[in-house]
Each structure stands twice: as structure tokens, then as C-alpha cells.
Amino acid sequence: MGTYFDELSRSMRYLSGKEESIFLGQAVAVPGTAMRNTLTEVPNSKLLELPVEEEFQLGLSIGLSFQGYVPISIFPRWNFLLLATNQLVNHLDKLRELTGQSNPGKVIIRTGIGSTNPLYPGPQHTGDFTDAFREMCQNLEIIRLDHPSLIFPAYQRAFERDDGVSSLIIEWSDKYND
Amino acid sequence: MVETVDMNIWNASELIKFESEIAELFNSGQIHAPVHLYNGNEDHILKVFQKIKDDDWIFCSWRSHYQCLLKGVPREVVRQAIVAGKSISLCFPDYQIFSSAIVGGQLSIAVGVALGIKKSGASQHVWCFLGDMTAETGIAQTAIRYSRNHDLPITFVIEDNSISVMTDTRSVWGNNLLSFEESVSKNVITYKYKSNYPHAGAGTRVQF
Numbered sequence: 383m384g385t386y387f388d389e390l391s392r393s394m395r396y397l398s399g400k401e402e403s404i405f406l407g408q409a410v411a412v413p414g415t416a417m418r419n420t421l422t423e424v425p426n427s428k429l430l431e432l433p434v435e436e437e438f439q440l441g442l443s444i445g446l447s448f449q450g451y452v453p454i455s456i457f458p459r460w461n462f463l464l465l466a467t468n469q470l471v472n473h474l475d476k477l478r479e480l481t482g483q484s485n486p487g488k489v490i491i492r493t494g495i496g497s498t499n500p501l502y503p504g505p506q507h508t509g510d511f512t513d514a515f516r517e518m519c520q521n522l523e524i525i526r527l528d529h530p531s532l533i534f535p536a537y538q539r540a541f542e543r544d545d546g547v548s549s550l551i552i553e554w555s556d557k558y559n560d
Numbered sequence: 561m562v563e564t565v566d567m568n569i570w571n572a573s574e575l576i577k578f579e580s581e582i583a584e585l586f587n588s589g590q591i592h593a594p595v596h597l598y599n600g601n602e603d604h605i606l607k608v609f610q611k612i613k614d615d616d617w618i619f620c621s622w623r624s625h626y627q628c629l630l631k632g633v634p635r636e637v638v639r640q641a642i643v644a645g646k647s648i649s650l651c652f653p654d655y656q657i658f659s660s661a662i663v664g665g666q667l668s669i670a671v672g673v674a675l676g677i678k679k680s681g682a683s684q685h686v687w688c689f690l691g692d693m694t695a696e697t698g699i700a701q702t703a704i705r706y707s708r709n710h711d712l713p714i715t716f717v718i719e720d721n722s723i724s725v726m727t728d729t730r731s732v733w734g735n736n737l738l739s740f741e742e743s744v745s746k747n748v749i750t751y752k753y754k755s756n757y758p759h760a761g762a763g764t765r766v767q768f
Contacts, residue, residue, distance in 0.1 A: 438668045438702045445672015448658075449680065472662045473669065481651045481658070 386557040389533035390420040396534070397454055397490075397541055398424040404446060406430040407439060407456035415458045416558050417494065436465035440491070444474055447487030447548075452541060457493040460552065461509045474548050475519040485546035490537070497555035512552050519550070526552040530560075562654045563634055572602035575626055578635065582625065582642055583762035592768060593645030594760045596623035601719060601753035605630065608717055608749070612687055617677075619670035619688040620659040622648040627689060631655050664694050667703040667716075674707060674714035686714040693724030695740050696733055708747045718750040725759040 384392065397403045405424055409415040411431040421429065432439050436457060443453040457463040463470070470491075477486045496508040512526045523543075525536045540549035579597045586595050598605075609630040612618070620627050625647070628638045633652050641650055648661040660666040670688040677684050694700055695718045707714045718740055722729055730736055740748055757763060 433702070433706065435699075435702050437699055438671075438706070441665075441668025441699075442672040442675065445669040445674070446676045448669070448673050449676025451676060468662060468665065469668065473660065473665055480649055480660075481653050483653050486653065 383531055386527075386530045386533070386554070386560050387420065389530045390553065390558075391423065393534050393537035394420050394454075395423045397452075397537060398428055400452065400541060402450060402452045403454060403541070404428055404430060404451050405454045405456065406432055406443065406446075407458075408432060408434050409458070410456055416497075416555055417456055417458050417492065417553075419558075436462055437469055440466035440469035440474065440489070443489045443491075444469065444477070444487065447489050450487075452488060452490065454490045454492060457491065459496045459507055459509070459555075460493050460511050461496070461506050463491070463493045464509075464511065470515070470522075470550075471518050475521045477548075478521060478546055483546065485544060488540075488543070488546055488548045490540045490548070491550045492553065493550070494553040494555045497558070499556060510552070515550065521547065523547050523549040524552070525549065527554065530557075563637075570606070570630055572606065575602045575606075575629065578629060578639075579625060579757075582639070582647075583757070585643060586762045587764040587766060589766050589768055591643055591645065591647070593647060594622075595642060595647040595762070596760055597755075597757040597762060598623060598626045599755040599757050600721075601751065601755070602626070604719075604751040604753060608687070608751075613685070615656070615684050617656045617670070617673050617684060617686045618658070619666040619673075619686065620650070620657070621663075621666065621690060621694065622659065622661040623691075624650050624657070624659045624689070628652060628655070628657055631657055633657070664690070664697045664699040664703075666690075667694075667699055670714060671703050671707050671712065674712040675710070677713050678710075684713065686712075687717060688714060689717045689719060691724065692718060692720040692722060692738060693727070693729045695720075696729065696738055701739065704745055704748060708745055712747075714747060716745075716748045718748060720750055720752045721755055722752070723759075 409418045411429040443455040446453045495510045516524050527533050633655050650659045670686050674686040
């Protein structure tokens with residue numbers, strides 16, 4: 383097992399080898415976030431740089447999943463993902479009930495708890511809403527990656543599962559440098 | 561195998577008849593869920609559907625009975641879904657229809673489907689229905705602009721009844737012209753109509 387960062391890079395490499403995968407968000411095709419550094423081995427053809435509008439990004443991801451893609455939708459911080467709560471709670475979490483389908487499509491959401499060292503970016507960039515969203519979403523797999531050993535199995539299962547369950551995977555940005 | 565319907569059965573009077581039947585069922589307490597009925601837009605929506613092909617996608621809001629019928633979902637199937645309480649979020653995946661009861665909820669999902677179609681090189685088209693108040697939201701502006709700039713196979717159909725529930729759209733936005741009237745977009749079509757039904761229900765207070 384590698385370091386936290388190594389395991390994330392390995393997971394992204396694994397996902398990028400799947401025909402159905404597509405990675406989207408802000409700073410996925412260009413530098414700008416720590417998460418971007420885990421995507422350097424993903425082919426450019428699989429990276430979709432988007433305008434910054436989180437609600438739009440997650441809805442777009444759901445639509446792509448209806449077309450057979452498995453989007454890896456990247457929101458660098460939990461505080462940013464909050465802006466997509468409508469699509470997360472009212473749509474993605476309810477897709478199977480709304481459509482009556484057992485497997486309407488799935489999305490893998492990547493987000494992170496902002497780092498506090500060496501810079502502390504303040505309360506709007508360091509939130510962890512994992513427990514609250516576990517209460518709010520009954521049909522999503524929500525996993526917080528507290529240890530490197532959890533990383534690859536979480537992303538592998540998120541991709542391979544065929545039960546129509548989408549995954550919300552939370553990373554610790556402070557562990558990127560461990 | 562998806563059961564398909566001969567679309568020639570649908571004309572304005574048959575659509576009105578269907579909604580009248582749903583209104584009666586609602587007013588007599590046989591539907592234990594909200595319903596949102598169409599009225600007054602029949603000729604407009606029939607004209608839109610002349611362009612819609614069987615394998616196209618349809619995205620709707622909470623008011624979608626006509627779209628489901630005109631896309632080919634059998635009348636009885638739509639009726640049963642409404643009676644079962646699903647009027648405000650009718651989804652028929654076999655007919656590629658998705659509805660959301662959340663303002664603007666369907667818009668970015670529709671854009672994602674259109675993006676997927678373009679990436680795969682398929683010939684399908686996405687038709688996304690929304691009302692005049694929804695058309696003023698930020699998510700609508702984003703969805704329309706992104707789709708237009710990336711030349712995605714999607715048309716937004718703005719159905720303008722000038723109100724949202726009982727709120728006058730133009731009055732609350734402080735302008736006689738809404739965004740889609742001030743700036744015409746090639747991926748947007750619009751029509752105006754007036755309905756005899758209220759926003760929800762069918763005009764009678766129902767005691768369950």
C-alpha cells in the first residue's frame with residue numbers, strides 16, 4: 383500500500399482505464415488544485431473542464447450517467463459541494479425511486495475536507511459535512527477515506543457495483559502530504 | 561418491449577379530455593397527491609411535438625402529462641401513474657422521459673444527456689420544457705448558455721403562462737421583458753398560454 387496521495391493517484395489511474403469513465407469539474411484539465419495532481423496520468427480525452435457552477439456540474443454528471451458514462455465528478459472541497467445539494471439530495475439520491483429503475487445510472491463524486499496546514503483557509507474551506515449528508519441521503523454510498531487502505535477499494539467498488547448506487551467519496555486534503 | 565401508441569389519436573380536444581378526467585379524479589378525492597394540469601397550450605405543444613422523434617429525450621418539470629402522452633406513453637399507463645401519486649415527477653425511462661418537481665432540477669441533467677449524445681455521435685435530440693419563472697433562474701441561464709456555446713443537441717421549450725403559482729413573473733423581476741425576450745437564443749423556443757386551472761389541483765378544495 384502506498385501513501386494517501388499514491389493510493390488516490392492509483393485509483394484515478396484505475397478509473398481512467400475504464401471505457402465509461404469521464405472526469406469533470408473545475409481544475410481537472412488544468413492545474414489549480416491538489417486533486418488535479420492525482421489526475422496527471424489520466425488521458426486528456428477523459429478530462430472535461432467545466433465552468434464553476436456546482437449545481438450544473440452535478441446535474442450534468444447525472445445526465446451523462448443516463449447515457450452510459452460513469453462520471454467522476456470532482457468538487458475540491460465539501461463547502462463547494464454544498465452548492466450542488468439540490469442535485470445531490472433531490473435527484474441523485476432519489477433516482478431509483480423517481481425512475482423506477484434498479485440501475486438508472488451512477489455517479490462517483492469526489493470531494494475533500496480542506497487542509498488546515500500549513501495554511502488555514504478559514505471556515506468556508508474546511509468543512510466536513512459527511513455525517514449530515516449521511517442523514518440526508520438514504521441511497522448513496524458515502525465513504526470518508528480516513529486511511530490510505532480505504533482508498534483504492536472505495537473507488538474500485540464505486541465503479542464496479544451494478545446496483546445503481548452512486549458514491550460520495552470524501553478525502554482529507556491534509557493527508558495528501560503524509 | 562415498449563408499447564407504443566399511434567400518435568394520431570392525440571389532438572387538442574383529446575388532450576383536454578385527458579386533463580379533465582384527471583381533474584375529476586382529483587376533485588373527487590381519488591388522487592392523494594398533488595397534480596399540475598395543463599390547459600390552453602394544446603395547439604402549441606402539438607406543434608412542438610411534430611418535431612420530436614421517438615428516440616429523442618424529453619425533460620419536464622412538475623407539469624408533464626401532455627409530454628408523456630405525446631411521447632407515446634399509453635394513456636392508461638400515464639393515468640395509472642398519476643393516480644398512484646406520481647403526477648409531479650413522472651418518469652418513463654423506456655420512453656426517455658424524465659421529470660423533476662424541483663424548479664430547474666431537470667435542466668442540467670438534460671444538458672448532460674445532450675452532451676453524452678454529442679460525444680457518442682448519436683442523432684438523438686433533447687427537448688427540455690420549462691416555465692417562464694424557471695427560465696429566469698441562474699441554472700436556466702447556465703444550461704441554455706453552455707448548451708448553445710457547445711452546440712449541444714438540445715432545445716429548451718419555454719412555456720410562458722406569465723405566472724409562477726400566483727406570482728406574476730414579470731412584476732417580481734421588475735421588467736416587462738424576461739431574459740428570453742430580451743435576448744433570443746437559437747436553442748430556445750417559446751410560446752405563451754393561459755390556463756383555466758390553478759397552479760396545483762383542479763380548482764376545488766378536496767377533503768381527504
